[in-house]
Amino acid sequence: MNATTNPAQTGDALHGPAIIKAVKDAGVTYVLSVPDLHTAKGLLTPITADKDLTLIRTCKEDECLGIAAGLSYGNKRALILIQYTGFLYALNAIRGVGVEHKMPMAMMIGLLGKEPGVPPQQSKRYGLRIIEPILDVMGIERHYIDVDADIPKVTAAINKAYEISQPVALLIGRKPV
């Protein structure tokens, strides 16, 4: 790979350890997750070995919404780490627990299959194109995390979600390394 196409060298990379640090800087101590191929290696694998984070592996994504709500009653912050298909599956729980009952939910959503450099709404994949419009119609704040320069948004977004008790979506555009 030459210098012009190596993401790590061009500054177009998204580094998992930096994302994890940003999540921990927001006071998150639990990660609730169904594995996502998009984030499995760059995020979930290092999270598994991180002594500061307790990983709860769930069978379906909507479980994460209930667990995160319960954890908040012990002042425990959680990151919900899922794929966009799992987000679509869990919409009713996100609607009920997060939006209507105004619970703090920090969702990190992997956009598996998104073409590099292409905004999600311009993807060739229907499932990816609809994610941001769905979040918008539900009134859920969203942030696009595609390169390392976007990572500082992570800590602030999670802090805000917990301070004012609302859901937030962090969309992982590029596969973290």
Added chain:
Amino acid sequence: MMKRRDCLEILKKHIKDEIVVAAYSTAHDWLDINDRPLNYFSFGAMGLGSSHGLGLALARPERKVVVFDGDGSLLMNLGTLVTIGAAQPKNFIHTVWHNGSYEANGGHPLPNRDVDFVGLAKSAGYGKVYRLDDIRNFEQQIGAILKEEGPVFVDVIIEQGPIVPREYDEMYKPERRRKLREVLGA
């Protein structure tokens, strides 16, 4: 087979400082019988009661968490048994109120009302599992079961209750959740 309210009246004698997470028809009857700040009424989506309870149990290890789940609710989130079995919360008691019907949704039957929840819970990793279908056994055993180390699963076999319109606004009031946070210091 038992009546739900009879069982809840017995439970009222044993529930002290536990957090009770209750769903749908059982939540309705429990609110009527034992309205207390440490009640947490499962909200947001059907089936998530045990997931709320798991989060509470992890966050509040100093307290027992007792979930009153519905059989239809549990079937809607069956993977929760495996998640809880893996997490192994020692302060977690999971009861399922098993009447074979979607009582809160008009009383239609479950796809299979004889589903073996005890077998499912045991294979999922719950350390202790029980099936109670007689009110004398329930009265004799439930106090000791509540004291056991979790995760514990109890299949409570009951009759279907009355199919009547249920009002949920009272149990879902934000003030109730604020009060629970106050009591828990959260």
